[in-house]
Amino acid sequence: MKRNFKNLGIYIIIFAIVLAVAWFYQGSKQQEVKEIAYSDFASYLNQEKVKEITIVDTTLSGTLKSGEKVVMYSPSFLEIQMLEEEYIFPQMKEGKIKKVAGVKPKKQSIFLSMLPTLVIIVIFVIFWLMFMNQGQGGGKVMSFGKSRAKLHKDEDLKKVTFNDVAGLDEEKEELSEIVDFLKNPKKYRDLGARIPKGVLLVGPPGTGKTYLSKAAAGEAGVPFYSISGSDFVEMFVGVGASRVRDLFEQAKKSSPCIVFIDEIDAVGRKRGAGLGGGNDEREQTLNQLLVELDGFGENTGIIILAATNRPDVLDPALLRPGRFDRQVVIGIPDIKGREAIFKVHSKNKPLDETVDPKVLARRTPGFTPADIENLLNEAALLTARRNGRKIRMDEIEESITKVIAGPEKKSRVISETERKLTAFHEAGHALIARMMPNTDPVHQVTIIPRGRAGGFTMILPKEDKYYATKTTMEEQIVHLLGGRVAEKLTLNDISTGASNDIERATDIARDMVTKYGFSEKIGTVNYSSSDEVFLGKDFSTRKNHSEEMASEIDEEVRRIIQDAFDQAEKLLSENIDKLHLVANTLLEIETLDGEQFEALFTGEKTSEQLIAEVRDMEKVLEKANAEEAAESENLMRLESIKENNEISTDDENVLDSKDEISEDETILDSNDEILEDKTMLDKESDNDEKN
Known part of the structure; x- marks a missing residue:
């Protein structure tokens, strides 16, 4: 229907344009008669240039012998009489001029006179309708207040269930009550239990909030509406509130159902916190949402799920019991x-x-x-x-x-001086991490650039940690300063490569003093400023401590950093030989994993032995990759032949008796050889690892 309307509009526009062109062309043809004055007309008659003459009421027109038509509008009766007596009648007697009987023109209808105007109006109306249709996404003229929520079909929802969600056992148990209520509401009503009206899923980005809500809808088998918080807010005042009302009206028709609002912080921020006062569009939308969640109206059977990673900016009225009764925290998995x-x-x-x-x-x-x-x-x-x-x-x-x-940047051209600086810098980090008793083990050390880093030392914990102690934070600062200290001891110079390390170390030291109360001099007092960045909540901020205390805090932070620097310098000075050993090895093979670094640090292997082993492993790996690639290409070729029906299943079993496909036989034989070689290669690799 929409397509037919669109095609009809195009045809109407084409017809209107053709009609207007024809009308104006006809009008232009009628205007090809030359209008002249009385004296000019008399001159033409005097020179006997007029061939025909016509007199109709107050219009005197004539056709010249050259074919040109002239006309004189509204001549007086006296002027016409003078022309007739002096020129027209004498020439008519001599046959030099012919008088044509004039016909009084028909009066033009009002419709025809207004037709061009009507055509232009119709064209503008059609263009306006088409523009509005396109602006609203097609077929939605003046439908600003309609909800943009998407209703998901049953077959789409059943694709995701709780069995597809891993690592969120407690969170799934929280939502299973919602699912059970939607399936068996009578069981809860008989007990007088009230199911939560809304469940807020809170957690960092990428933890599975949206996926878990889809799984809940798939388990419940009820209609599922999904919408983003930004879809409510519009530039037109009142549109957001209208969309909220329309959303809940649609949900009531499909009750029981689940409504999922993603990124609810886009519409649920604290009221009165913006610069536009309390009467802006976003706050009107939030007010309507609060009313729909828990107002005078009843929305029985509608469960609201919402997701956000900024619960700190949400309005308190949105989080009170009766609206979002339950908050499910979805954190980083263990x-x-x-x-x-x-x-x-x-x-x-x-x-x-x-x-x-x-x-x-x-x-x-x-x-x-x-x-x-x-x-x-x-x-x-x-x-x-x-x-x-x-x-x-x-x-x-x-x-x-x-x-x-980030990805490796092996193609980057780096001077030997910078490679040496990076090697000693990363070797300093690795050695400090190895010598600190409470620091996590080194997983990898590399001087290959990745992302913005010229190299890095990766340290992975043995187990998940949820708290940090004073000792571990102090050791972390020592580890971060190890790169700067290594540069100072070996190169007699320092570089800008330690800027990020210094920044992180300073932040840790300041948090120890102002947030966690780890400083005996400052005491167990929190002097840290709020992490709130929401413009408008605290438009004007002030320090929560005096200038004298700020000076003491700065002095204590500086003391912690200096003590860590001195400790790192002492450790690396005592192990300067190992620092050179690790750095020189990195200059040769560029990357050391945890086991290789440990063997080098303990003296289990020399640098020459380690470099030789790495070179051999690279050759073995290169050969294995080449053989596996050849095997993959051969198998892909066989699969392609099968798809083209060039070889049937029976033909594969008797390939040896077929001369016409000897080439394919060679391929199969080569596959067996490759598999045998690969088996031997795996055994050799296992023996190397055991040795």
Whole structure:
């Protein structure tokens, strides 16, 4: 219907344009008669240039012998009589001029005279309708106040259930009550229980808030409306409130149902905190949302799920009981949750036998489900880049580092001086981390640039930590200053490469003094400023301590940093030989993993032995990659032949008796050789690892 209306409008516009052109063209043809004055007309008659003459009422027109038409409008009766007696009648007698009987023109109808104006009006109306139609997304003229919530179909919802959500056992249990109420409301009503009207999902980005809400809707099997908080707010006043009303009217028709509002902080921020006062569009929308959640009207059977990562900016009226009764915090998954998430996201990916989800869970502390899905996808892309058929641990290790620090930049041209500076800087970080008793072990040291860093030292914790102690924070500052100290001791100069380390160390020291009360001189008092960045809540801020106390805080922060610097300098001075050993090894092979660094630090292996082993491992890995790529190409070729029906299943079993496909036989034989070589290679690698 919409398409037919659109086509009809186009045809009307074309017809109107053609009609207008024809009308104006006809009018222009009628205006080809030349209008002249009385004296000019008399001159033409005197020179006998007039061939025909017509007199109709007060209009005197004539056709010249040259074919040109002339006309004189509104001549007086006396002027016409003078022309007739002096020129017209004598020439008519001589046959030089012919008088044509004039016909009185018909009076033009009012409709025809107004037709051009009507055509122009119609064209403008059609253009306006089409413009409004396009501006509202098609077929929504003047529908500003309609809700933009999307109703998801049953087949889409059933694709995601609680079985697809890993690592959120307690959170799923909280939402299972909502699901059970939607399925069996009578059980709760008989007990006099009131199910929460709204559930607020709070957590950092990428932890699965939206995914968990989809799973709840899939489990309940009820209509599911989803909308973003920004979809309510519009530039037109009153539109947001109208959309809220329309959303709940639609939900009532589909009750029981679930309404999911993503990023609710876009519409639910504290009232009175903006610069526009309390009568702006966003606050009107919030007021209407508060009324719909818990006002005089009843919205029985409508469960509101909302997600945000900024609960601190939400209006208190939105969070009170009766509106969002329950808050479900979805945080960063622990090691058990990460293991389950790895299993879920690797379900459809061909992993190598050496890949262990437990090991991956230990190596990815602080990763969200979105990060884990991303690193597995990056690992699959790296495997496809080398034409592999299975994702190995090497690709996953590389993808973990890529997600944390960015991709490698091996093509960057770096001078030998800067390489040496980076090597000693990272060696200083690694040695300090190894010598600190409470610092986590070194996982990788590299001088290959990644992202904005010229190199980095990766330290991964052995287990998840939820608290930090005073000792661990002091050791962390010493570790951060290790790079600057190493530069000072070995190069007799310092660089700007330690700027980020100094910034992080200063922040930790200031938090120790002002936030956590770790300073004996300052005492157990919180002097930190609020982390609130919401413009308007505190438009004018002030310090919560005196200038004298600020000076003492600065002095205490400086003391902590200086003590850590002195400690790092003492440790590296006592182990200067190991600093040179690690730095020189990095200059040769550029990257050391945790085991290699530990063997080098303890003296289990010399630098020459380690470099030789790395070179051999690179050759073995390069050969394995080449053989696996060849195997993959051959298998892909066979699959392509099968799809083209050039080889049937029976033909594959008797390939030896077919001379016409000898080339394919060669391919199969080469695959067997490759598999044998690969088996031997794996055994050799195992023996090398044991040795």
